[in-house]
Amino acid sequence: MNAEIIAVGTEILLGQIVNTNAPFVAKRLAALGIDVYYQSVVGDNQQRLTAAIKLAATRSNLVILIGGLGPTKDDLTKQTVAAFLGKELHSEPAALKKIESYFAETHKTMTANNRLQALYIADSLPLKNETGFAVGDFYHDPAKTDFLLLPGPPSELRPMFIKQAVPQLQKTYLNHHVLTSRVMRFFGIGESMIAAKLSDLIDEQTNPTLATYAKENEVTLRLTATGSSDSVTIKLLDQLEKAVKNRIGDYFYGYGDDNSLARVVFNLLKQQGLSITAAESLTAGKFQSTLADVPGVSQVFPGGFVTYSKIAKKSLLGIPAEVIDRYGVVSSQTAEWMAKRAQALLQTDIGISFTGVAGPTELEGQPAGTVWIGLSFKDQPVESKVFHFSKTRPYIRERTVLTGLDWIRRKLVE
Amino acid sequence: MNAEIIAVGTEILLGQIVNTNAPFVAKRLAALGIDVYYQSVVGDNQQRLTAAIKLAATRSNLVILIGGLGPTKDDLTKQTVAAFLGKELHSEPAALKKIESYFAETHKTMTANNRLQALYIADSLPLKNETGFAVGDFYHDPAKTDFLLLPGPPSELRPMFIKQAVPQLQKTYLNHHVLTSRVMRFFGIGESMIAAKLSDLIDEQTNPTLATYAKENEVTLRLTATGSSDSVTIKLLDQLEKAVKNRIGDYFYGYGDDNSLARVVFNLLKQQGLSITAAESLTAGKFQSTLADVPGVSQVFPGGFVTYSKIAKKSLLGIPAEVIDRYGVVSSQTAEWMAKRAQALLQTDIGISFTGVAGPTELEGQPAGTVWIGLSFKDQPVESKVFHFSKTRPYIRERTVLTGLDWIRRKLVE
Numbered sequence: 001m002n003a004e005i006i007a008v009g010t011e012i013l014l015g016q017i018v019n020t021n022a023p024f025v026a027k028r029l030a031a032l033g034i035d036v037y038y039q040s041v042v043g044d045n046q047q048r049l050t051a052a053i054k055l056a057a058t059r060s061n062l063v064i065l066i067g068g069l070g071p072t073k074d075d076l077t078k079q080t081v082a083a084f085l086g087k088e089l090h091s092e093p094a095a096l097k098k099i100e101s102y103f104a105e106t107h108k109t110m111t112a113n114n115r116l117q118a119l120y121i122a123d124s125l126p127l128k129n130e131t132g133f134a135v136g137d138f139y140h141d142p143a144k145t146d147f148l149l150l151p152g153p154p155s156e157l158r159p160m161f162i163k164q165a166v167p168q169l170q171k172t173y174l175n176h177h178v179l180t181s182r183v184m185r186f187f188g189i190g191e192s193m194i195a196a197k198l199s200d201l202i203d204e205q206t207n208p209t210l211a212t213y214a215k216e217n218e219v220t221l222r223l224t225a226t227g228s229s230d231s232v233t234i235k236l237l238d239q240l241e242k243a244v245k246n247r248i249g250d251y252f253y254g255y256g257d258d259n260s261l262a263r264v265v266f267n268l269l270k271q272q273g274l275s276i277t278a279a280e281s282l283t284a285g286k287f288q289s290t291l292a293d294v295p296g297v298s299q300v301f302p303g304g305f306v307t308y309s310k311i312a313k314k315s316l317l318g319i320p321a322e323v324i325d326r327y328g329v330v331s332s333q334t335a336e337w338m339a340k341r342a343q344a345l346l347q348t349d350i351g352i353s354f355t356g357v358a359g360p361t362e363l364e365g366q367p368a369g370t371v372w373i374g375l376s377f378k379d380q381p382v383e384s385k386v387f388h389f390s391k392t393r394p395y396i397r398e399r400t401v402l403t404g405l406d407w408i409r410r411k412l413v414e
Numbered sequence: 415m416n417a418e419i420i421a422v423g424t425e426i427l428l429g430q431i432v433n434t435n436a437p438f439v440a441k442r443l444a445a446l447g448i449d450v451y452y453q454s455v456v457g458d459n460q461q462r463l464t465a466a467i468k469l470a471a472t473r474s475n476l477v478i479l480i481g482g483l484g485p486t487k488d489d490l491t492k493q494t495v496a497a498f499l500g501k502e503l504h505s506e507p508a509a510l511k512k513i514e515s516y517f518a519e520t521h522k523t524m525t526a527n528n529r530l531q532a533l534y535i536a537d538s539l540p541l542k543n544e545t546g547f548a549v550g551d552f553y554h555d556p557a558k559t560d561f562l563l564l565p566g567p568p569s570e571l572r573p574m575f576i577k578q579a580v581p582q583l584q585k586t587y588l589n590h591h592v593l594t595s596r597v598m599r600f601f602g603i604g605e606s607m608i609a610a611k612l613s614d615l616i617d618e619q620t621n622p623t624l625a626t627y628a629k630e631n632e633v634t635l636r637l638t639a640t641g642s643s644d645s646v647t648i649k650l651l652d653q654l655e656k657a658v659k660n661r662i663g664d665y666f667y668g669y670g671d672d673n674s675l676a677r678v679v680f681n682l683l684k685q686q687g688l689s690i691t692a693a694e695s696l697t698a699g700k701f702q703s704t705l706a707d708v709p710g711v712s713q714v715f716p717g718g719f720v721t722y723s724k725i726a727k728k729s730l731l732g733i734p735a736e737v738i739d740r741y742g743v744v745s746s747q748t749a750e751w752m753a754k755r756a757q758a759l760l761q762t763d764i765g766i767s768f769t770g771v772a773g774p775t776e777l778e779g780q781p782a783g784t785v786w787i788g789l790s791f792k793d794q795p796v797e798s799k800v801f802h803f804s805k806t807r808p809y810i811r812e813r814t815v816l817t818g819l820d821w822i823r824r825k826l827v828e
Contacts (some may be wrong), residue, residue, distance in 0.1 A: 013440060014448045018437050019436070022455070027429030027430070038455065039427060040454035041452065070606075074609075105802055107802070114606060131805070131806060134576065285699025285706070288698070289699035303720045304726075306717045308717040311760075313717075357782070393706065
């Protein structure tokens with residue numbers, strides 16, 4: 001069983017966007033035991049796309065096309081595959097209704113092109129797009145080449161691939177086989193350190209397999225086992241998880257593809273019936289906004305403060321001028337006052353604060369990346385910690401937020 | 415003149431690393447006026463690599479191979495291209511000396527494989543590797559296909575491509591040619607609507623060309639002209655820009671790849687000497703955090719409020735309980751009070767507020783996506799507007815923030 005991936009889009013050919021979809025899909029195909037021998041990129045050009053499809057059909061069992069399902073006339077993937085297969089295109093009623101409802105609700109003008117996004121190839125299985133409008137497609141013909149069509153935006157491709165396509169691929173190609181995956185998430189440890197600590201586990205892997213995946217500020221491990229039944233695969237995963245936790249369990253914070261530090265913290269706060277607020281300087285609302293990415297956050301979070309300037313620290317939080325004047329805004333004292341005052345003003349169980357140098361220039365003689373976090377936890381004495389993050393302004397602010405969430409998580413599971 | 419890029423490496427096929435080399439090279443080829451019609455990825459497999467080279471030679475003037483120049487037995491690119499061309503491989507003396515010196519100095523054992531990195535194809539131009547050992551290669555044959563071989567590690571590829579390869583490509587293919595690009599950014603209009611409004615311009619394009627690129631919440635247009643001099647290309651771009659602005663100028667907010675609505679608003683505030691604050695409910699700090707993505711924002715932004723709960727709206731902003739109780743939090747009145755109170759408390763020129771339903775569940779009987787934005791602008795009467803956004807919670811919050819920024823931008827350029 002081998003597959004190839006064709007990304008469709010002139011913006012990828014021109015280098016305007018990086019093709020992150022191909023590795024996302026390829027990595028998961030590998031976990032399914034499907035070999036990928038070729039990847040390619042073709043522009044929004046029907047003739048060259050047709051040639052690429054013809055070539056792929058001669059050498060691969062499954063051709064995965066990504067992109068070109070949108071509403072513009074550059075979007076030609078469905079039409080081109082349908083023409084190659086000699087099939088018609090049909091409109092998927094639920095998808096068409098979703099498109100029409102969107103335009104009706106938002107009072108926008110719908111063009112004929114928008115309807116194209118609801119089309120699927122006759123005799124294929126349309127794949128629902130939960131986060132967009134373009135329907136995906138899985139065309140299976142046991143005698144010939146199969147085609148899987150996925151949308152180009154990663155926010156649409158990823159859920160569609162995981163939730164709709166992977167189960168179909170499993171069903172189609174892995175008949176009498178159970179394949180179980182488990183994702184473990186880590187914060188505070190880099191990918192190369194994980195690779196070093198787990199090198200023997202990674203080298204020896206056959207079943208279960210172990211793959212690391214690094215984003216800028218966290219690393220996930222995907223454990224995948226195959227076997228004759230769920231009980232077999234789950235036992236294999238449990239054993240491997242135990243070995244992993246023995247090495248790097250201190251950095252483990254949760255399971256699952258759709259998880260995050262914010263979600264884990266929210267769930268712990270909710271379980272423990274605790275509330276939280278924040279006073280943010282360099283992060284300027286990013287901590288609170290990240291927490292509020294999680295639906296239902298109002299149960300634990302009433303609101304908080306963005307105190308970017310000295311004046312706001314004094315007037316909104318009531319921090320005495322002499323504290324700031326004496327110690328500076330980038331200080332343990334200011335961080336602790338911010339956390340305590342925020343907690344007191346909103347009468348929450350937890351108050352956290354962030355003050356430091358987001359960069360690119362230094363502040364109060366301290367280099368960019370110097371960050372104080374203050375934490376006033378229940379009625380415990382207020383604490384503060386200093387961190388020295390490097391890299392860019394966006395990295396420093398993001399890292400600061402996640403470090404704050406991780407500190408709270410560790411307090412809550414103590 | 416057209417080129418294609420073949421990345422060589424099983425680790426890319428398996429999705430273990432993201433192919434950032436291809437966009438790096440492609441973007442610079444586009445700037446040179448060299449069209450890229452195909453990109454592909456092949457594993458470390460001589461047979462499939464040979465097939466890819468043969469195919470590429472039938473359709474492209476220049477074939478760029480990236481990776482597979484290293485010292486392991488998986489590294490086959492030079493050998494495979496040389497065999498295809500019927501050429502021998504020679505050792506480049508300076509590169510060989512560099513390799514030998516390194517092993518002598520570090521007292522490491524040099525294997526025969528290490529010498530392979532100094533090889534280049536007979537009758538080609540070897541390209542020096544400043545940051546590694548593997549020699550690159552440019553093979554030019556006016557009668558046939560040209561080949562450019564580059565190393566896979568980005569730290570080696572980038573300097574070699576910029577310093578060695580680009581000058582060779584310019585010299586070989588672009589004798590008397592200038593190429594100029596301009597990026598225009600739009601908010602509040604979708605890609606399909608832009609495509610519809612500009613369809614004749616897009617259809618007719620030859621020089622300058624016009625390409626749309628959509629992210630979730632904005633669309634950029636890239637205008638690219640070629641000509642004999644800068645004055646020629648700039649005039650062509652000015653004419654096309656004027657035509658574009660006639661159709662969709664109302665949604666245009668700025669130029670450039672590295673621009674954003676937050677940056678444009680910050681620059682306008684700074685130029686006009688104005689300050690801003692915000693009171694955020696559903697966005698929970700995301701507006702303020704987005705504004706603070708821009709370095710130097712402290713010049714215009716002292717801080718603000720996150721008032722997620724009713725209690726915070728009352729206690730932090732001092733909004734009378736009867737306003738909220740009578741009209742609800744998702745209301746024109748609450749939005750206007752929030753904007754006015756934030757502006758008054760922080761004594762800024764502008765106060766903006768966001769209150770509404772981020773979803774996924776409804777609030778006060780209003781569906782997810784119902785958003786009120788309040789704006790208290792200088793001493794003008796406070797205003798408010800209601801919006802109905804759809805899709806997901808993250809989309810609604812992001813769209814709300816950008817809509818607020820765009821409203822302020824429009825007030826500032828009035």
